Amino acid sequence: MNNILALLLCLLTASAFAQQGTVIDEVIARVGSEYILLSDLEEQYALAQSQSNTPIPPEARCAMLDQTLVGKLLYNQSKLDSIEVSDSEVEQQLNARIDRILSYMGGDINQFEDYYGQSITATKEQFREDLREQLAVDRMRASVVREVKVTPAEVKSFFAGIPRDSLPYFNSEVEVGELVVRPTANDSTKQAIVAQLESLREQIINGEITFEEAARKFSADGSARGGGDLGWTKRGKFVAEFEAAAYNLDPDEISGVVETEFGYHLIKLVGRRGNSIRVSHILMQPEITEADLEKSRQFLDSIANLIRVDSFDFSYAVKRFGYDKVQSYNNDGRMSNPASGNTFFEIGDLDPDIYFAIDELELDSLSDVLEFRGPSGDPLLRIVQLQSRTSPHRATLSQDYAKIQDATRNAKQQEYLSDWIQRKVGSTFINVDERYHSCPQIQVWLEDSRKITVGNREGKIVTGR
Incomplete structure (x- = not known):
């Protein structure tokens, strides 16, 4: 939640600057087709400062920029490798995060909108692409290290290399x-839910209530706040019963009652683009x-x-x-x-x-x-x-083999990822603003002679007058 709060505050501040016609941002680095803005770095620094009990030195920005460059390198490669993050995945994650924030607020939507100064829908749109990027980065990183395995001999060697006085102590x-x-639920409860949905479908068809209004009022999942909209998605993203019903609908057609493991649904086909569909639904779950x-x-x-x-x-x-x-x-x-x-x-x-x-x-x-x-x-x-x-004991190979194996694998994966990054740095177009060239962590990004730098005055974003 702190990350979301910090980012929202930074974006709201940037919006205020924009209204004054002020220079609000600068491009400080580029990795392939991806850009890093000064605000990206300053948001990270401000968040770290707010979460620390001691002052964070300004040079900490060097390590933060290094990690951001790694993320952008992975994201750039994910596009080259055609790693996809579907709209439905992003929507699901957004709903989960919004639900988590709302749980802190007792489910009070008005409190949420008063606090953030905008609707839930606007908040989701604000974070949609950032979340898509993070999911792609995570997927790309997992793809890079997927084949890394460790043998029992490597586990033993890793453990033997830990100084005796540095062995962890486990509680x-x-x-x-x-x-x-x-x-x-019992059969009578299920039948009552089915009857309620059938009645609601008739009301929608007769124009007594819109599908979106009914979803907001009756649906039991997070999509209710958006009128039941589940966004664009391809085949394979919904459970079989739901997907079969959804793909058999014509645009604006409403299904009969569909039972899935999640409960009972009414489904409306909003649109179709080739093999992709956009659907809305109303979900009701029988009470246990x-x-x-x-x-x-x-x-x-x-x-x-x-x-x-x-x-x-x-x-x-x-x-x-x-x-x-x-x-x-x-x-x-x-x-x-x-x-x-x-x-x-x-x-x-x-x-x-x-x-x-x-x-x-x-x-x-x-x-x-x-x-x-x-x-x-x-x-x-x-x-x-x-x-x-x-x-309670100090770590031993016989008693803690699984943990030592995990530590060995993590170390090997990190080494493999570092080697991969070094190879990609040598074959990717990279720019870094000259003010960060003195950072020790940034030197590896500057070694290739084909890389150029962005001057201090380049890449500014100016709005207003």
Whole structure:
């Protein structure tokens, strides 16, 4: 959220300068077809300064410019390699970020618009291309290092190269498995939702309400604020049932009720361009009653009892009965720690409910059934299994092999990426403003004799009078 706040403030300030006919920006570097503006660098510096407890020296701009150049090099290459970021991906990310900000504000749209001085739609448009660039950069970076692998010998060599007094000290950690089930609504609740959507479709067709108004009023997802608009997208981006219905519509036609894993939809085809379509939808989700929860709770408890008496193992139960939309499903139920990317959790990293559930469990034992909320707020149930527990210790190869392997891989990927950057610097047109030539980090960007510099007075953007 701090990044978004800082960028919004900078953009609003730039807008104020523009109205006065002031020089508001300068091009300070170019990488291929990509430009870096002075404001890009100053925004980073101001944000870092606001987040630091101590003053940040002016020369910190050198490292920031170096990292920005890396990003622009990756983005330029992503275009050359035809790496695509779809409109629907960008829209999904924008909606998720806006939803996160709104959650901080208690879902108050008026507070959001008062604070930022513009509508949610305008805010999304402001960040759309920046987000598209960041997604492309991330994808390009992943593409560069995708083939990097490490062998057991490399892991051992990496560990042996760490000085004994520099070995990390690990607190007590646990590995936890989960078997998640998703409660389903009863038939009468589902039928009521279908009837409500069918009635709403009739009202839209009869002109009593527009599709966009109905989406804003009734739809259960983030697209509601934009009238249900999901943007332009190609085949393969929606779940099968939704996509089949959407591609069979004519422009401005509204589908019947379509059921997917997310709930029940009305879909409107807004436009078609070749194999791309733009659709809007209204999503309604049947409410899960306490009786529905209790039915699923009893089912999951019976599965846990079968695991306890060795009728089948935990991994089989996950694959046979588990909800396949959670991360752990594809890892035999083992949960991943989002803070570290591996499967080890310090006690402080655990959700409190999970901590108390496993606190007194023996290894491989199962908890009682726990209720929690998924990322979209839907109720889910799980049982958790304590799969390993370590005591506080200094890192060892035998006990911490997975972590050392990750560290080895990360180091090798960074080395490979650095080599790739150096090769691309030698074959890419690069300009850097002469005021940054004294930065040690910038020297590598200036080594090729074909590169030229942008003088201090070039690349200014002037608006107004």
